[in-house]
Amino acid sequence: MSRWTLLEADERLSRWDCRDVSIAIIGFGHIGGSMGSLLASKGFPVVGIDKAAGILQAFEAGECPFEEPGLAAVLARAKERHTLRVTADYTEIKSSDVVLIVVGTPLDEDHGPILDHLKSATRSLGKVLQPGMLILLKSTVPPLTTQQLVRPILEEASGMEAGVDFGLAFSPERVDEGNVLEGLYGIPVVVGGVNTASSELAVEFWTRTLGVETMVVPDPTTAELVKLADNQWIDLNIALANEIALLSDAIGVDAMEVIKAANSLPKGQHWVNILYPSIGVGGYCLTKDPWFLHRLGAQRDIDLQTPQCSRAVNEQMPSVTVQRVISCLHAHQKDPAQARVTILGLSFKNDTGDTRSTPAGPIIQMLEDHGCKVQAYDPLVSENQARALTGSAIAPDIQAAVEGADVVACLSCHEEFRSANLSQLKERTRENCWFLDGRLGFDPLSVKAAGFDYTAIGGHCHAGD
Numbered sequence: 001m002s003r004w005t006l007l008e009a010d011e012r013l014s015r016w017d018c019r020d021v022s023i024a025i026i027g028f029g030h031i032g033g034s035m036g037s038l039l040a041s042k043g044f045p046v047v048g049i050d051k052a053a054g055i056l057q058a059f060e061a062g063e064c065p066f067e068e069p070g071l072a073a074v075l076a077r078a079k080e081r082h083t084l085r086v087t088a089d090y091t092e093i094k095s096s097d098v099v100l101i102v103v104g105t106p107l108d109e110d111h112g113p114i115l116d117h118l119k120s121a122t123r124s125l126g127k128v129l130q131p132g133m134l135i136l137l138k139s140t141v142p143p144l145t146t147q148q149l150v151r152p153i154l155e156e157a158s159g160m161e162a163g164v165d166f167g168l169a170f171s172p173e174r175v176d177e178g179n180v181l182e183g184l185y186g187i188p189v190v191v192g193g194v195n196t197a198s199s200e201l202a203v204e205f206w207t208r209t210l211g212v213e214t215m216v217v218p219d220p221t222t223a224e225l226v227k228l229a230d231n232q233w234i235d236l237n238i239a240l241a242n243e244i245a246l247l248s249d250a251i252g253v254d255a256m257e258v259i260k261a262a263n264s265l266p267k268g269q270h271w272v273n274i275l276y277p278s279i280g281v282g283g284y285c286l287t288k289d290p291w292f293l294h295r296l297g298a299q300r301d302i303d304l305q306t307p308q309c310s311r312a313v314n315e316q317m318p319s320v321t322v323q324r325v326i327s328c329l330h331a332h333q334k335d336p337a338q339a340r341v342t343i344l345g346l347s348f349k350n351d352t353g354d355t356r357s358t359p360a361g362p363i364i365q366m367l368e369d370h371g372c373k374v375q376a377y378d379p380l381v382s383e384n385q386a387r388a389l390t391g392s393a394i395a396p397d398i399q400a401a402v403e404g405a406d407v408v409a410c411l412s413c414h415e416e417f418r419s420a421n422l423s424q425l426k427e428r429t430r431e432n433c434w435f436l437d438g439r440l441g442f443d444p445l446s447v448k449a450a451g452f453d454y455t456a457i458g459g460h461c462h463a464g465d
Ligand SMILES: NC(=O)c1ccc[n+]([C@@H]2O[C@H](COP(=O)([O-])OP(=O)(O)OC[C@H]3O[C@@H](n4cnc5c(N)ncnc54)[C@H](O)[C@@H]3O)[C@@H](O)[C@H]2O)c1
Pocket: 026, 027, 028, 029, 030, 031, 032, 049, 050, 051, 052, 055, 102, 103, 104, 105, 117, 118, 120, 121, 138, 139, 140, 141, 173, 174, 175, 176, 177, 284, 285
């Protein structure tokens, strides 16, 4: 069997000069599918491996199975170039130079990581692994997973040694939905290989395919912790913004004025950078990654406080939002049990159709518990996804959604909502209708000029103003 030594790695690098590096991506979901389409659009031969028939059918038909700005265009380009294939057959990987693993790593009910998809994908990959391949793990994982789970499975299934017969590195995926393509080109890629040769190949891969800046860290475990540190920072930062917003609302000041001014302070090598408050943090990353950190600490008898704190603050925001809606109704002497509440936006953030862990779910549930009649609309979420999320009425368009509303709650401020004619919408609502700006996406004065009463978490104007 050929041995994958540093010398051979160098030879491999020169072969990649001709831009024909062939790539397999295991897990062709939101991140894997977007990255695969982008790489294929640039001319690299890509095979996407997924076990979900729906994903394979969509990509085969040249359709995006999820909402991501710019994805349709790169997918069309990949189709034109005939550089993208999708399949469930792992043997198709055999001719690839580089294999990315991007399967999902969800949480169980006790906040523990579910690594079954990763184990299964790694086992299947191990059986078709070829000498000289570079394996890049990109799924977000608890630290030590590359070394203690992925590496042994690959070595046992293939009979080869990582860092010697094949390269192995962890490169966290740090893009966020709605900005994936931009992020793939713009965000520096962190690389932690099991040895120097693996890191060198990984750097070469990212540099020559996406042309991104790379940052090499000593080992895969460091790279795994980088991803969790980033997301813990974001979740904690939003929790701070949310608490400043709650306090600002209580004392009658505009939280965004506080935050903007606070952010003008230079600190360390950067600036204070408090993010925006909102009706809640959802999605597939910030709701789980802090728990990966917390679990790792608990396994070593360290009771980490920041993951618990940020999760507790951010998880209460849907309930805070519902309380705001109820106070707004009471401010106009309206009975919640007789009220109609319109939800604009079911996804977890602006301009995406992803409803995973969306705050809209608990918000709708709690409004219904108060007896409110809820009608929802989201142009980016399929009817099936919407129905899986709520038993409430799903409106066919924004006009139907706001019909007879006492409160219009914009929970994810998609472009269609930001550009809507608010005055025309107001004509369809009841008298004294509130507009709840869930993600501070609107100018309060324009909302008021359209005839709504304006409220927002952290937007100063609230019930009673
Ligand atoms: N979504 C994001 O914004 C984001 C951002 C950064 C990092 N991440 C991380 O990237 C990873 C993937 O996230 P995603 O949002 O793309 O998830 P996703 O659920 O959209 O995609 C995962 C895909 O893996 C497939 N899969 C599961 N097991 C498989 C197997 N054994 N073989 C082949 N395919 C298999 C699934 O069918 C699915 O299509 C996760 O670890 C996530 O934490 C996600």
